[in-house]
Amino acid sequence: MMAPDYGKTFGLWRAGAAEPWHNYMNHAFVEGLRDGSLPRASFLHYLIQDYVFLVHFSRAWSLALVKAETLAEMKVCAGMVDALVNQEMGLHVKTCAREGIDEAALYNATEAAENLAYTRYVMDAGLQGDFLDMMAALAPCVMGYGEIGVRLAAEKAADTPYAEWIATYADPEYQSVCSTVGEMIDSAVARRIGDLSSSPRALQLQDRFTRTTQLEISFWQMGMNV
Amino acid sequence: MMAPDYGKTFGLWRAGAAEPWHNYMNHAFVEGLRDGSLPRASFLHYLIQDYVFLVHFSRAWSLALVKAETLAEMKVCAGMVDALVNQEMGLHVKTCAREGIDEAALYNATEAAENLAYTRYVMDAGLQGDFLDMMAALAPCVMGYGEIGVRLAAEKAADTPYAEWIATYADPEYQSVCSTVGEMIDSAVARRIGDLSSSPRALQLQDRFTRTTQLEISFWQMGMNV
Amino acid sequence: MMAPDYGKTFGLWRAGAAEPWHNYMNHAFVEGLRDGSLPRASFLHYLIQDYVFLVHFSRAWSLALVKAETLAEMKVCAGMVDALVNQEMGLHVKTCAREGIDEAALYNATEAAENLAYTRYVMDAGLQGDFLDMMAALAPCVMGYGEIGVRLAAEKAADTPYAEWIATYADPEYQSVCSTVGEMIDSAVARRIGDLSSSPRALQLQDRFTRTTQLEISFWQMGMNV
């Protein structure tokens, strides 16, 4: 199955992190979503932590807007913040409410170390570097979930209880978010670097992308550790 | 005429900056909007600079979201960013388009020194302090325009060509933004300080509010200097 | 044995994190330094990671200077940055050089997840909050090492090979750093809060202190995991 096309820069970064990307895409947690074997407790633990993750991910996309340098970049970042705060976090709230966990409990959940490491690394990428440092750190989450969504939608067990989760990320609307972010990253690279492959910055941006890909793997693993 | 009520903290800050606040509310530029005597060239110069101001004001509200500590604070900040990027900036674009100035020209306009001083001071308030330092620096613009809108709607000359500008800020929707921000500031003070009037931070927050009120006066003056 | 006195605020925070603080002070890694039983490989692994930690800890104290609001705060922060970059990192370089590890290798060492989580959390505390948020997050490292140094100097085995490490932190010069930072924190609390124990911020600052104390425990544990 072909991976979806989320732009040229993302393609380079993904290829440059081949092994961790594979492990992120095919983690036991993901397989458990696909075939339905993931224990409910693991999924809920993940969902609660993911809510806290989204709080800081919203802060990260807001910091990206602080660092944006074109109107187009600003609009994409503002759209991401709105989607995260007003939609994706709402999905988590709804799903958790069905399990008797309210939003105040979500917001105040104790952050797992794997969660904290991930989001604070992304924030600091923005403080230390520029807009592209943030994009390289933000891309694995945005696009990784898109790629997983597409694959699981095609390969999922008919009776997996995680069909709603899968549908969220396979949805054309989410796929369109991935494409929009991917195009914006390509433009941001053109504006700041030109040809990425011959830039002295290529290695460091790859390091950021690879690092957050590894942090995604730890995040799945955290979900399993219940 | 009574000033609108935008919350307890705002009331304290406004009273603590009585003279500059009066000069901000009643600047010759504002009087020119009211009675229609403001030269068109001044208004357009102001509008172009205000567009650039809104670019950085969006960045400032995004930084506020980075600094938010409750879900309610995050939602207000996300709403402000969305309103600024997707609505208020659009109004400027539309008005300027009617005068033959397109959005690229707006985005790339050379920033006047008064403009730069204002927005960068607000950004640095956020970098140096906490969420309240930002709120004290952001409030004069948000609420000041609300107060001016209400007064000018009541007192404007029948034939002022600036009725659309006045209506924007007198509008119940904009007034509701002021109230929402004012309530959030009261909650943010309760959460971080308790009783503001007896806090050792009171003076510094007042200084930030007073300083950006002065920077608003300079911004009006800049509009006149064409 | 009495713990050294590093100021009133530190005393409150330490008492508020009693159990994790005890576990930080008496971790197996610390006991291994004391009685000399810590494997050399663990110590070197720790030392290399601690070098990378100091890189980001220098960045964190620099961010504290960005957030300082008095000349006295600025001077303490500038002194910490200078001590970290020009002295403490030099000690690690010298010790590691004796083991055949050069500074470029140190600077480019792959950061352990426990390391990254700790330092990036501190950086983000500064971005999200104010000077006191940073101080609450920075204090456990500065003062914890001071307290460990004093105890191990008194209780160490005569033949522990880690006497030089212990002496560094038991040294009057390092103890004086702890006292200076502790006094500055007391002044910073007086300036921004007044009476900490009755402030609505007390809980959050305690959370930051407790969180980095836990991250210190994970850091010791990381040293053992070789």
Added chain:
Amino acid sequence: MMAPDYGKTFGLWRAGAAEPWHNYMNHAFVEGLRDGSLPRASFLHYLIQDYVFLVHFSRAWSLALVKAETLAEMKVCAGMVDALVNQEMGLHVKTCAREGIDEAALYNATEAAENLAYTRYVMDAGLQGDFLDMMAALAPCVMGYGEIGVRLAAEKAADTPYAEWIATYADPEYQSVCSTVGEMIDSAVARRIGDLSSSPRALQLQDRFTRTTQLEISFWQMGMNV
């Protein structure tokens, strides 16, 4: 008279801002220092504002350290912070003390708008961009004073009362700071960009350099406006 050589990148930026650079180097304030005609009140007003400038300039170099990516960059930034906080600010204190102005008065002096605009623009350059955005914004002050010092040392009137000020910046120690910063900037460009002249970032970095050069001119002018 040849301008001193402070590195290749600085040379490009200086040439790219030829007219504002000339006006900065040859402002009436500078001529008044050279021939001694500058009124004492102007000099003192400048000195007080320059002290406040140095407070924020120290914060800016600290932010640069937060954004540094190599040990060499960190060391230069740490050295700058130390020199600013522990030496250059001390010079201002000493000179002002002779005029009966103590350090508390300096630290609490009301910031002129020209001063605030300059330093906050530099801080925000760091928040929005990367290390090079800061360097382009910081270079005009560091190197401009070096260039003025060298010229005025050669051309000054025998009886100018500003010989001590001139000597400070003509001093080999200060010249060596300019060279060190210039070399570090060249390395930072090599690390992040490669060939600056063919980079899409060249224009924006030039804009930052040119902007702060203009802000230097306004700063001199502020000194005259007493």
